Amino acid sequence: MSGRTFIDTAVLVWTIDTSSVPTHDEAIDRLAEEEEAGRALASPAILGEFFNALTKPRRAAPDDGKPRPPLRSRADAELVARELARRMPMHLVTPEIVLDGIALLQKHKQLKKTWDAIHLATAIASGCTLLLTCDSHFPDGDSIEGVEIRHLARSRIPAGMN
Numbered sequence: 001m002s003g004r005t006f007i008d009t010a011v012l013v014w015t016i017d018t019s020s021v022p023t024h025d026e027a028i029d030r031l032a033e034e035e036e037a038g039r040a041l042a043s044p045a046i047l048g049e050f051f052n053a054l055t056k057p058r059r060a061a062p063d064d065g066k067p068r069p070p071l072r073s074r075a076d077a078e079l080v081a082r083e084l085a086r087r088m089p090m091h092l093v094t095p096e097i098v099l100d101g102i103a104l105l106q107k108h109k110q111l112k113k114t115w116d117a118i119h120l121a122t123a124i125a126s127g128c129t130l131l132l133t134c135d136s137h138f139p140d141g142d143s144i145e146g147v148e149i150r151h152l153a154r155s156r157i158p159a160g161m162n
Contacts, residue, residue, distance in 0.1 A: 003039070003125070003127065003130065004126060004129065004130075004131050006025065006042065007031065007034065007046065007132055008046065008119060008132060008133035008138070009049040010032070010133055011031060011132055012031070012042075012050045013027065013050065013054065013071070014027035014134055015070055016140055023134065023152065023153070026152055027152060033131070035087070039079060040089070041090070041123075041126055041128060042084070043093050043119070043122045044085075044093060045093045045119065047084065047085055050081060051078065051123055052059070053071070054081075055070045055073070055074050055075075055077045055079070057070055066099040080147045093118065094125075096125075100121040100124070101114065101118030101120065101122075102118075103115040103119075104120055104144070105117040105146065110139040110144075111144070113137050116135065123147045124147055129146065129148065130147065130149075131148065132152060134151060135138030136151075138151070
């Protein structure tokens with residue numbers, strides 16, 4: 001696999017969240033692989049979403065219906081976010097990229113959320129060929145404007161074999 005890989009927030013969250021051990025382990029392994037190869041890239045918007053996801057109360061557990069506590073305290077999440085920003089290249093999100101994301105949202109009906117479209121626009125602007133996600137709102141296996149979208153669990157399956 002060549003080119004850069006844009007890392008979506010959900011992949012980063014799964015490196016912390018151990019509620020599904022297989023997904024957690026795959027996220028850690030795949031992120032390490034992308035970083036070691038020098039392909040991993042994110043954006044400050046991803047960094048902000050990551051911090052938010054780590055510090056907000058999580059959905060209720062299916063077995064008892066009780067909300068689960070945040071994955072990290074704000075202080076701990078800040079340290080994790082700072083470490084990520086230190087080690088992973090970040091592509092700045094400009095007003096032009098936001099507008100490109102809005103245009104992508106209009107052009108590609110399979111994109112459902114504005115922020116997902118902005119992340120895709122950032123991936124395009126930074127020259128990424130792959131957007132790696134765990135987010136079910138992203139259309140797995142689609143190629144949009146030269147960027148292939150792959151869900152973490154299926155990211156090692158060659159294109160066209162899903």
